[in-house]
Amino acid sequence: MLNSGLLIDRFGATPQGEAPTPRYNAAPTQNLPVARFNPETKQRRLSLLRWGLVPVWSKDPSGAAKMINARAEGVAERPAFRSAFKKRRCLVPFDAYYEWRKVDGAKIPHAIATDSNGPDAFAGLWEGWKDLANGEWLHTFTIITTEANEATRHIHDRMPVILPPDRWSAWLGEEDVSPGELQSMLVPYPSEHMRVWQVGKDVGSVKNDRPDLIDAVQSRPAINPA
Template sequence: MCGRFALHSPASLLVDRFAATVHGDAPAPRYNAAPMQTLPVIRFNPETKERRLSPLRWGLVPVWAKDPSGAAKMINARAEGVADRPAFRSAFKKRRCLVPFDAYYEWRKVDGAKIPHAIATDSNGPDAFAGLWEGRKDPDSGEWLHTFTIITTEANDATRAIHDRMPVILPPDRWSAWLGEEEISPDALQAMLSPYPSTHMRVWQVSKDVGSVKNDRADLIDAVDSGPAINPA
């Protein structure tokens, strides 16, 4: 799964990297982004033909949901069923997005303890998770709630020792097709949802302070002394 990540690249870098315009407030650095928080997401507007960097809440709420109470259980969508599961299939067809990140966190179980690790690519970021988004209008207040989920797949050799799942990380040459800027078949979309190459990933142990969502500071992403590193196979 993917339940925490860091996005500390400045808004100006996100705009340049993703060729997007900022809608709403410019995102502030986040070192411990967590579910149910409002975070920057990139979507393509087919009418204006522009990419928008907009604030959405993490935890998908399907348009048909009676209320938003199940959002915390919808922070991830498994790649294996995303095209068919009722909660995700419409968004998979029409509402795909990119979720920018610099690194994500995962916990390795060692002798009953959970040891946090940061995981990133070797691209120097920011990178992008494959995501889906939805908009739901509250029938009582008339207010819109825009939410997103991050797609996960099986872990690669670099991360399997920590967790058996990992978020789908899309390289830049797949961003346009994923966002819907060009025609692409459902089979080709599904083929994108594969593990990122393990030889292009970095893994390091970080402070246990990242376990609390109350902590959101720059040193959470720093490596701590952990003995031998976990390296890609």
């Protein structure tokens, strides 16, 4: 859940366009709140962008679902992301995210968060794509991932890059940083500051978007056949 007033205060951003709707089970292709820096006005903006980056050179936006994430390794060189990495970095606010652990063929959903008071921020990239058929612009984003830390590795081998608040300004481009300094930010979040808990299977369907999805459930021991 992300309250728009809380986001504006936390990220020091000016709202732009439609106010974000609270989400308890965000999914690719949805419009979600993203914080960006406008170098002309010198202000941070909080606006809704679609999850799934569409490179500026794409013929159509159909491949966006394949670009919901960008691997930290090589993000500065990959054609789909290198321009955005240089000029269009953003923060993607979140309270917690879901990941699935594979156990004996089953997928067990977990919620993952930091121990901060949040909201926190993923490192993201954004892009603008113009539809030549109607002249309209589509603004999209992707979330950068890195190797999982010790707290989450048993669930998945990757995790989103979580940026602490003292890195937000540099990541957004509000201060001068080198490509090497940017790359150095794309590391796993400290394990000792992570929280992980099992949640119910209803989170597996994007049709479900309720506050109780984030609630912890008791892990059940495996039942051995007699």
